[in-house]
Amino acid sequence: SAVISQKPSRDICQRGTSLTIQCQVDSQVTMMFWYRQQPGQSLTLIATANQGSEATYESGFVIDKFPISRPNLTFSTLTVSNMSPEDSSIYLCSVLPSSGNTIYFGEGSWLTVV
Amino acid sequence: GENVEQHPSTLSVQEGDSAVIKCTYSDSASNYFPWYKQELGKRPQLIIDIRSNVGEKKDQRIAVTLNKTAKHFSLHITETQPEDSAVYFCAASRGLGDMRFGAGTRLTVKP
Numbered sequence: 114s115a116v117i118s119q120k121p122s123r124d125i126c127q128r129g130t131s132l133t134i135q136c137q138v139d140s141q142v143t144m145m146f147w148y149r150q151q152p153g154q155s156l157t158l159i160a161t162a163n164q165g166s167e168a169t170y171e172s173g174f175v176i177d178k179f180p181i182s183r184p185n186l187t188f189s190t191l192t193v194s195n196m197s198p199e200d201s202s203i204y205l206c207s208v209l210p211s212s213g214n215t216i217y218f219g220e221g222s223w224l225t226v227v
Numbered sequence: 228g229e230n231v232e233q234h235p236s237t238l239s240v241q242e243g244d245s246a247v248i249k250c251t252y253s254d255s256a257s258n259y260f261p262w263y264k265q266e267l268g269k270r271p272q273l274i275i276d277i278r279s280n281v282g283e284k285k286d287q288r289i290a291v292t293l294n295k296t297a298k299h300f301s302l303h304i305t306e307t308q309p310e311d312s313a314v315y316f317c318a319a320s321r322g323l324g325d326m327r328f329g330a331g332t333r334l335t336v337k338p
Binding site: 143144146154156157158161172205207209214215216217218219220221 | 228261272276323327
């Protein structure tokens with residue numbers, strides 16, 4: 114499986130600010146995704162990060178709030194914009210390797226908005 | 228879109244007993260069904276998966292069964308141990324990596 118590095122691993126953010134989370138993979142992968150896991154909840158797909166083009170967002174998530182970049186096959190960023198306490202969650206990067214159907218997760222970025 | 232339902236939300240068993248978690252899905256085009264285990268404070272980890280052309284798969288103490296007609300699949304853990312205590316998530320996908328997850332089952336194995 115791919116080695117996925119996410120940073121920051123944890124942060125406390127002020128209301129109204131924005132934070133960018135980085136995801137780096139040690140090998141080229143077919144697809145990269147961003148998930149959100151609110152406290153005690155399941156994993157919800159935010160968007161698919163497309164290499165060299167705009168991300169594909171799921172219902173309920175918009176580019177203005179969660180801008181995503183993927184400049185190459187091994188790196189992606191997710192920005193959480195204009196944060197409110199409701200954005201306090203774990204944000205997880207995940208990847209689909211070139212072979213197989215299974216996605217693997219990064220260690221997650223734990224954001225607390227105060 | 229795909230909707231995955233998972234039951235029960237919590238499950239408590241005695242060490243050595245079996246545990247069964249059930250999921251249903253709505254999208255008949257889904258063809259890949261993984262199960263993830265998430266321990267407190269850690270990332271979800273794949274424990275077993277099954278594809279739509281297979282009815283059952285087993286890996287030591289864990290097994291997964293799939294009924295495509297009824298659109299449901301189940302996770303079976305035998306001879307449970309305290310280290311099996313975690314939250315388990317089922318998921319469904321069309322094979323493109325865009326997983327839809329169930330709500331999760333918190334399994335507690337009492338020693």
